[in-house]
Amino acid sequence: MKDMRPAGRMWHLYKMGGITPALTSMFDVQSAQQMAFMRSMMKEQRKNSLYDIPLDTVELVVFDLETTGFSPYNGDEIISVGAVAVNGDAIMEDQSFYSLVNPKRLIPEQVIELTGITNEMVDQAPDLYQGLRAFLEFVQQKVLVAHGTGHDKHFLNSALWKTSKVSLSHRMIDTMMIGKWLNPKLGKYDLDTLLQLYGIDISLRHHALEDALMTAKLWSSYMNEIRSRDIHSLGDLYTHLGNH
Template identity: 80%
Template sequence: MKDMKPAGRMWHLYKMGGITPAITSMFNVQSAQQMAFIRSIMKEQRKNSLYEIPLKTVELVVFDLETTGFSPYNGDEIISFGAVSVTGDALEEDQTFYSLVNPRRSIPDEIVELTGITNDMVNDAPDMINGLRSFLEFVQQKVLVAHGTGHDKHFLNSALWKTSKVNLSHRMLDTMMIAKWLNPKLKSYDLDTMLDLYGIEVTMRHHALEDALMTARLWGKLVSEIHAREIHTLGDLYAQLSHQA
């Protein structure tokens, strides 16, 4: 290809192959590869129909994020990923994922105090596109589970859009929503309350992997109660939860 200014090069690539290679060409080669992988994961996920899978055999990834704040659309960023694989209600403790992420911004003092993650700790950590790719390689096509998914979903969508111009297409389950259905009279459904209610040992709070492990143990307790309500497939569970929204 002849030497071109960036705008001209993008226009040429757009005419040749569409917007994806045009956007991708503006990144370095490694970033382009990461972006292509992330986009392919989201595309494949949209093809999958998971509704008939029994809850006793469904493959899940329970995850948690730590972030610089609460608003990904106002400059806050992910600073760590933590995740663990679960099959049915069985926690696979040897199948875990943890990564710090360099947010390319200063971590506020209150977040350092809350999470223990300092600016020095993330200086040499992977940037967002590499951290996100590693996380998605661990997740593959599995259903995602988190406690209070709104926060995590917003941050994942923001990161996916910034890096790869795609949105999250994985199915998600929210242990907080499930707990509200199973225990409708409680005053609070935060993770600490749920861990106490179900007798789950608290190891380390506000550490992405430890929170993911505790949430996975909570999921295991909830699944037993879900089966007792004659809910046996993923589709049945989604149908039940749709009435709670």
């Protein structure tokens, strides 16, 4: 007898016709198409071997998220995404991305005060899937960079699983980790402290695109120090950070 519980039925349908028909049978057509698109994108990303790419030519997307709180697994949601492309240490300010995201819940007052994003502003914004898809289409297969990647990775993984039942497969670099490695005696490694250390003007904080641009400038400032330590490829950098 075939196991017709959801997981068993899914496996049976997959064996009969592949992932897309299986998804379509288990979910509505729109949801199945969304999930198939995200799965395809993550599959393509896993094919790429990035370790040998020279840091001078690596294609990156530096990004930032604004959210309703700190825990995507306790109901907090993304409310904006900002990103900018970087090639090596060159910031491509003409290649940037910004979108509000409708969290489908009220934004706490303290978050409104911090970010300037109001409930009225997100009311007509793209939903989570639309915002996430637009962001990933901007990213393509590039390496992701953020300051304190744990927070952002948790929210991206939660969003991908919620919308598409898939996990993020992009490589990530954490500018906070690099800051700790390059400046082990600094003590504080928040974005403001490191921006001040490297003489980078602090503009509008807690705006996803502005924070992404400042983080990109921080990455660019790191590059000379990284090269001086005989680290010239993405693989070298990952290996060195893994040892610290």
